[in-house]
Amino acid sequence: MAANSAWGIDVGNRALKAIKLVRDGDGVRIDDFEVIEHEPVLSNAGDNREALVQAALSNLVARHGFKGSQVGIGVSGQSSFARFIKLPPVEPKKIPEIVRFEAIQQIPFPLDDVEWSYQLFQSDASPDVEVGIFAMRKELVNQHISYFVDQELNVQVVQMNPLAVYNAMVYDGKLKGTTMIIDLGAENTDLIIADEDTIWMRSIPIGGNNFTEALVKSFKLNFQKAEELKRNAASSKYARQIFQAMRPIFADLVAEVQRSIGFYASVHRDSRIKKIIAIGGTFKLPGLQKYLQQNLQLDVERLDRLGAAPPADSKLAATFNENALAMVSAYGLALQTLGDSKISSSLLPARIRREKLWQEKTKWFAAAAALFVLGTAVPYGSWFIHKMQYDGASGDRSKIASVQSTASGLDTQWSAIESSGSGDRERIKNVRSLTDYRDLWPKLLADINSTIPKLPPDPAKLKAIPRPQREQVHVETVVTKYEPNVGLAIADPDFKKFAGATGTGAAVGSFAMPAAAGAAEGDMATMEDPAMYGLAPAAPPPPAAVASATPAAAPTSGAGFLITLTGTTPHAEPAAFLQDTVIKNLEAFSLEKLPKDKRYYVAKAEIVTTTPVRSNQTRIQQMVQVFQAAEQSRGATAQPGIPVGGVFDPGTMEQDPALAGNVGVQPGVGPNGQPLEDTRPFRDRLIPEEDVRDDSEFTIVFAVVIDPTPPATPAADPNAPAPTAAATP
Secondary structure, three states, X not given: OOOOEEEEEEEOOOEEEEEEEEEEOOEEEEEEEEEEEOOOOHHHOHHHHHXXXXXXXXXXXXXXXXXXXXXXXXXXXXXXXXXXXXXXXXXXXXXXXXXXXHHHHHOOOOHHHEEEEEEEEOOOOOOXXXXXXXXXXXXXXXHHHHHHHOOOOOEEEEEEHHHHHHHHHHHOOOOOOOEEEEEEOOOOEEEEEEOOOOEEEEEEOOOHHHHHHHHHHHHOOOHHHHHHHHHOHHHOOOHHHHHHHHHHXXXXXXXXXXXXXXXXXXXXXXXXXXXXXXXOHHHHOOOHHHHHHHHXXXXXXXXXXXXXXXXXXXXXXXXXXHOHHHXXXXXXXXXXXXXXXXXXXXXOOHHHHHHHHHHHHHHHHHHHHHHHHHHOOOOOOHHHHHHHHHHHOHHHHHHHHHHHHHHHHHHHHHHHHHHOOHHHHHHHHHHHHOOOOOOHHHHHHHHHHHOOOOOOOOHHHHHOOOHHHOOOOEEXXXXXXXXXXOHHHHHOOOHHHHXXXXXXXXXXXXXXXXXXXXXXOOOOOOOOOHHHHOOOOOOOOOOOOEOOOOOOOOOOOOOEEEEEEEEEEOOOOHHHHHHHHHHHHHHOOOHHHOOOOOOEEEEEEEEEEEEEHHHOHHHHHHHHHHHHHHHHHOOOOOOOOOOOOOEOOHHHHHHOHHHOOOOOOOOOEOOOOOEOEOOHHHEOOOOOOOEHHXXXXXXXXXXXXXXXXXXXXXXXXXXOOOOOOOOEO
């Protein structure tokens, strides 16, 4: 039964926001609200975090009446999991079975360890059905709910904050066409791209606290004073300096938004974002809305009011409008608790739902007991009638028992026949499994190579492009590590730490990739191997993905590889260039675009580092050593003068076209009297007159999930990945 009043409570990093809605005719009205700021913010509270949350809730309950009202609470999108999948056309009664199957594959934890739910999205104009799967670890959900249970609040809904925001925008009619919602909180920003029938979302670790921290570093203030300076930036005489200090955070936010828009556009090619709705208290920063609009080239609308009727008290209504930007999530939670939301899924633990169901049924127990007492008043003589009927059928029961005994014996004999030869069948199955994954690494390496930008093979055409503008990538090594559950690394916020990771029992391989990106198809020229000169150990061969010869174990979800690419690029802006090429190309091998013949997909890819080659003295020294060893192996004799790698050796003058015109000078000295540097160890292989020391080194790490095709089932989607025994590299 729908409630007549409900509270939505959002415990944010900076403040607790609560709003009470009541039914008012065909709509709803804001009856009450509260904003209680934490002191300090929860992210800086350490061990006092729980005490601050409990104090804020105690304060809320003491100020407002909750009797008779149901409560909906929000959980952070950063600490929860959401995945959206298109379902194959099946009968509606089979959908729960398929969704559970997909949940086992997608959620990076066992289902017994999480609270999860799902929501179906379907447009009347399309037969396609999309399902949203939402999950959160049980210990996090239970800990969050315990704060409210301790205050004796009647919690009916537990919802992710981004989904609560979506519910609010749908109810208020804000989603006219594809719309992006930017909910800029204190610690994180939720990016939501949606219309009335679909939703896509992502959380990024940029929030209002990042702007405050920028002021802390720039002006040497404590956090509290920097926060006050940020809030009063518009009226401060140092407004220009304040905004200049926060500008890098503005740029980071725009970059993440652009990246999300690009990914969404690559997956939803027929959809175009028409506008952006800005919500969250941080959008009170003057200039932020205009900055986003100019850099994203989209209309940015800052939400100033909610669709519900305002409070009857005009003073309360004015105060609420000042805080409307930060109240959207709490508003959506209250709407769902009232039963007026598009998304009705909830992460409320099943144990609590059952308890509430029993409480609602208690009032019917007395009536059931009365009916039971009435039933015992049936004439006792009916028992004798039933007994006579039972005794009269004793002959039939004997015949039935004889037939059952015969059938049981035949069933036992058939089971023995059916089980014979099971060992041979298992051995045949294991032998056939040896061919599994034999083509995984060749295809994976080919896909990795396809992500590298291709340049013309003619060195003359390559030379015509200024080196700092050259879209060239030179991959030097590929390091791999097999993970039985790569989902744990994918879910880790500090994903970059897995670059080049090794560990006990890990199967790790390192091998060279084509040295010249952009070379002609089939050109696999590699860098000189330092091991051939005794300078470094030879790299081990790539790990082979071979199926286990032992009987297959239970299906393992999330098996895969952590792969680290290292190399160089001459591009002047290596990070942006690699993001727009290699990373973007890797992300194209995503689960959403998985072809039928692929047995793996790229789940996550990030740039770890980009540093100038010149700053790596160890690498410079190794380049000199490799060059010297190569010279010696070719039988070159040492010439008088300065050693190779230092200043110029005049004995090599005629062999070095880059130093032509210096004949006749003193050994190791140029026409101007300055030492001449021997740059031969640092020459580009394709264009010898160019120096590679001005290039940049890079490290990229990405996760590949092995997800082979499952045995065919009537309900399975032929394009969807499914579990099988994990490959052993």
